[in-house]
Structure formats: structure tokens, C-alpha cells
Amino acid sequence: MRIISVKESTIPLGSDKENAAISFQAMTASAVVAEIETSRGRFKGLGFSSYGRYGHGGLLQERFIPRLLNITDEIIGETSIQQMANVWDVLMTNEKEGGHGERSGAVGVLETAIWDAVAKSEDLPLWALLERDVGHSGSNGLPAGKTAIYASGGHYRSGSSDAAEVEEEAKQGLDAGYGWFKLKVGGATQAIDMARIEAAVKAVGSPNLIAVDANCAYGEDQGATHLSEIDQIGLRWIEEPVNPLDYLALAGCCQSVKTPIATGENIFSQADSRNLLHYGGLRAGKDNLQMDFVLAYGLTEYLRMFVDAEALGWSRKDFMPHAGHQVALHAAAGLGLGGHETAAVLGGPFSGVSDDTMVEDGVASLGDAPGAGIENKPTLFRLFHGLL
């Protein structure tokens, strides 16, 4: 493979959504197009930032795109995995250990764009390339090309936090074929949050079909009390109860709460993932690992996280990446992960799945279009207009 060109653009994502931690008014994302040449021709790969950590335009321009374009030799490798590991080494040339933030997202968006191009060069959807070259876990009860899928929403709106709105969203999500629904908590009073949760449970009929995302709100003050109250409901999981790096507090939560815990979306490297698994008190087979590889150095680093996790008794079905981008959908369906998150009803580039993906009875069935399918998601694809 030769790298022919890389273009990037920063996309403003002005939104009135907010969660317990931040508002999204000034949020941005990066769109990347990387063109590669192989023996089969030239192929353009599309990459798009994950949600909530800003675009990476500066870092891409300063360091990561120049490094790729400086390589005039062919990037070799017997399989796509080895080839991409070599791409990864080029990207990380002269980068020091530690400090896994921001650059992990710049590398992630670029690396996943190149995976898209590689899949296209093999005339395979990304899920099928991953199944072929990495292998499917076989542990999630579904064949390759399918994945469990859930709807994520229930954000706080500026100036409103209406349980009726959450109820409607949860109902819409399940009506649309998603398996369960997730809403935000921790950003309002406990009374309001409990009303929101009750409304969601009422809409779907069972607490096991509702998960909540606290965005780190339960680390201090009344956190333990609120958590304990929510724990009584029997929800599917409680997500990010405390600061993602506060392993002591997380281990405390895991000990005191019987509901499964989900976390990992703000863990951006193999080194940090290892520490989370060693010190965070999480329980293999019960809890949920949500590392988001578009923010965390891409699929190459994600595969390394599996190796560590498997050595500690976890399986790939315990992984369920954050944020619902197309590459996560393909990774879930190709590698046999636990499921896929989708912002089902909110609209915009992070919402929904590509048009050739069928969602029914809690399962997404992916199509056969080569690559990761950004082209088949019009709200997202239009953001690449100036780059193609």
C-alpha cells in the first residue's frame, strides 16, 4: 500500500444537547479522506471523529498527516492487520510514551479512514475484512455481519429536562427495532433523574431494557446515595459512574452496586486500558468495556486491548464501543463484540446507521457495500463533500 493523499476538515457540531459533564455548543469533529494505492488501484478511505472530544485538525496537520505523506515506500504486511500495524508505527514515529489524549483521536480517525480504504481495496465491507483477517469471537450468539444494537439518547436539553420526552424517545427507539435504550443521568436533581428513569422503564416495559449514563457524576458528595438508589431498579447497566481514571472510586462502585457497570469511553490507550482492568474492580463477564477505538489510536490498538483483556478472563462480547460510528458498527459485526450503540432518534451525523443496515428485533444486519459505509449514511457523508 502507498499513501497517495490525506485531506481533513474540521466540522462544527453546534448542538443544544448536554450531559452531566459538558455542553456541546462549541463541539467539533474531524472528517478525513485518505487515498491509498494498492495493486488493485486507488481507493479513498473516509474517517470521522468520535463524539465529545473535539476535532483534531491541528494535530493532524502538525504531525500525523505529514508523517504519513513522508513515507514514499510501500507499506507492506502479509495481512491487513500487519499492514495496518506498520501504518500505525509510521503514525507514532517519535511519539513518547504516556499522555494518551488528543493525539489518540488524531491517530484513530486517520487509522480508521485507512481501514475503510483497505476494505474497499479488498472489495469487502469492513466487517467481512475483520472477520477474515482477525476472526469473529463466536461468543456473542450472532453470525458475522450482525450485531446486537441499542439506542442511546435521553440527553438533557438546555432549559428543559422533561421525563415525557425521555419516555417518547425510549419508545421510539424500541419501536425502531433497537434492543434497549440508554439515557443520561447525573445532570439534574436526583428526583428529576428518577422520574426520567421511571418514564423510560415505563416506555419499554422492563428495567433490563434501560441503561443510564452518568458521565462521571457520582464521584463526589451525594454520589453514593444516588447510585445506590438507582441500583435498586435493576437497570441493564450504569455507565461511567465516576471519573474514568479514578480506579479506586470505580472499584468501590463495583463492590457496592449489583447493577452491571459500563465504562471505558474516556480510556484512550492499551496502557490505560490495562490499568482500568487491573485496578478498576470491573468484573469480567458482567461489566461492559466501552473503549472507543476512533478516540483511542484506532483498530490496531483496539486489538491489543483484546489481548490484555482476554488474559484477564474477559471476552470480546464484553466490549461495546462508545459513540455509534460506522467503524464501531462494523467492528461489532465483524469481530463479534457485545453490541453497538446508536444515537437513534436525534438526527445529525452521529445518529443512526447506514442505509443498508437493517435494524430489527434488537439486531443490526449489515450490508455488503465495500468499506465502513459512511457513503451510505447521507447525514454524515455530506460532511465529506469538500474533501472528495
Added chain:
Amino acid sequence: MRIISVKESTIPLGSDKENAAISFQAMTASAVVAEIETSRGRFKGLGFSSYGRYGHGGLLQERFIPRLLNITDEIIGETSIQQMANVWDVLMTNEKEGGHGERSGAVGVLETAIWDAVAKSEDLPLWALLERDVGHSGSNGLPAGKTAIYASGGHYRSGSSDAAEVEEEAKQGLDAGYGWFKLKVGGATQAIDMARIEAAVKAVGSPNLIAVDANCAYGEDQGATHLSEIDQIGLRWIEEPVNPLDYLALAGCCQSVKTPIATGENIFSQADSRNLLHYGGLRAGKDNLQMDFVLAYGLTEYLRMFVDAEALGWSRKDFMPHAGHQVALHAAAGLGLGGHETAAVLGGPFSGVSDDTMVEDGVASLGDAPGAGIENKPTLFRLFHGLL
């Protein structure tokens, strides 16, 4: 305080130096000038990136400078600490938890520039402002305005790794008044490294006056054997033996090695610092904490690290910041830290101390010029030419 303007510039640092981990050919740094207005007038604060993690131009322009300039209200606070904590909150508006790399350096260089301006507005050297508003530890055996100081060098040169050169550098360092000398290891064969260490010890007369920096080289393969061989020499410390986030491996080193361990330069937040102290096996009063606050969200975050460390039995004299910039010199002299690192003999903007700092018998005595003294360091100050 009002923020009047902020300018930044990316400085290329082409250098033929290298350590065990990376070469510095393409390294960059950020120079920042932040002008503030107080009741006493307008003051320009200068900030400069720390070493080894690239400049932060993109992030500064994309997020952190606009946030500061958007604040038209006065930033208040009864002491400089409270005022700077409010500046910090502005900088970190709508930033999520976790992912402490890159942005921690962008915030750090900007925050320390503003500290420089605040000290100037009080007509005090930064060390005296810190002594007045934070307080001196009293635990390092020196009065405020003075600090232990050592010379750091012994890099590998491209195409050469000459023990005679290391010997000469170590000798020059101690002749120039520095208290001890540090050289790089782990980037050549063990035989070459042992010869380099022996040459350095020979130059200064005692192994206790020589420290070594492995830049994470001893985490794999022959690492344990090499480390054990070096441990026999009785050096002052062994720095960063393993990956900064590999707390298991670090704890193993601390158990197996009797030489003090130094680490922390690639730990960039209070959350990560806490984990290092909880899980890294480091020994309070023996080992050395080298967190570099210019890379780690600035002095405001550094003071938070002290609180955690003190709760675990550490004192401020166990802290010795990485990299030898002027703000670290002032922090060491004003807060009563364990010492100050200086690239004594290499030349260039990261080398030496400001002209009004006297270095004698292992102690640096700082002058009375207001601020952090970048203006009194000509090789560094000239890089600010276009910003003032």
C-alpha cells in the same frame, strides 16, 4: 484581572540529540505571550513549552486561546491561587474527564504564561509570589529563593555514543556548580551504557552524584538484568525505567531495585498522578516525582498533586520537575521542592538558567526580577521576538 490578548508561535527545535525512546529532529515547542490588565496596569506574561512532547499551536488556536479571549468579565480571586484556579476553569470549560495528553501541555504553557504576568503585576519574581501565596515547604533545607540544582545531559548523539564525551559533560556540569549529573541510558548496548556510566562516575568522583534516565527502556526483554546491573553501582537515581503508565512493572522495579527510582515526567494530570502514587509502588521519602507542570495543566494542577501526595506521606521535597524550564526553577525555589533539573551544557533555549540566577556548590540562587525570568535567558527570549 482581564485577559487582553494571547499570541502563540510554534518553534522548530531541530536537534541531533536522541534518547532511548525518540529522536528530536522534528520536535517543536510553543512560545506564548499573554497580556493581562490589573489595577496596576498591563503586563505581558511569557510561556514556553516543555521538552519532548511537541508544540501545541493547533490546540491553542482551536480551543484554549479562544476560550480565554471570550471572557470579557474580570477574572477574580482573593489570592493569585484563587484567581489562577478561575483562569484554569475558563480554560477547561467543556473539556471532558480523562485523556490527559496534548491539551494538558496547551493549558500548561498558557497557564504558566499567565502566572508570569501575575507575578509581574505584583512586581515580584515568581518564586516570591509562590512563597507568599502558596508557602514554602521548609523541608528542603534551603530558604525561599534558592534551590538544589543538577545538570542533565549525556544524550546519545546520532552516529556516536562516546563515553569520553559523557565524562567531559559530567565534569563540566559539576565544575559549573551543579550538584549532580544525569545521563541517558537504555538507548545503546548494556556494555556501552555501563562504560558511559563509569565514565560519568569517574568524572565526578562518586556514584551518588550520577543519575541515569532510561526513558522507559527497561520494560521488556533484558530490562530486568540491565537494571539489576546498574542497581549495583549505587547511583543517585534510576529514572523512568519502564513505561510511565505501567504501574505493575514500576512496582516490580521498586521492589527489586535498591537505588531510588524517579518518574512522573509523562504523567500529565492529578488523576494520573494519584494512580501513579497508589499503584506504582513508589516509596515516599526515597523516590523522586518528576511531574512537569508545564506539560500537565500548569501550576494550578501541580498544587493539587501536592495535596494527594502529602496525604500519602510524601513531601514537596520529593518533587523535582522534569525539563528545567524557568517556571520549574521558580517553583522549586518558591515552593521548596527537591531540586531543579538543568540541561547545563547543551546550549539552546532549554539549556541553563536565567542570567540573574547564580549557580554555586549545587545551589541556585534566584534573582529579584519580576516574573519567571524568560527575559533574562537570551537563548530563550529571542524566540519571543515576533510575539512582543
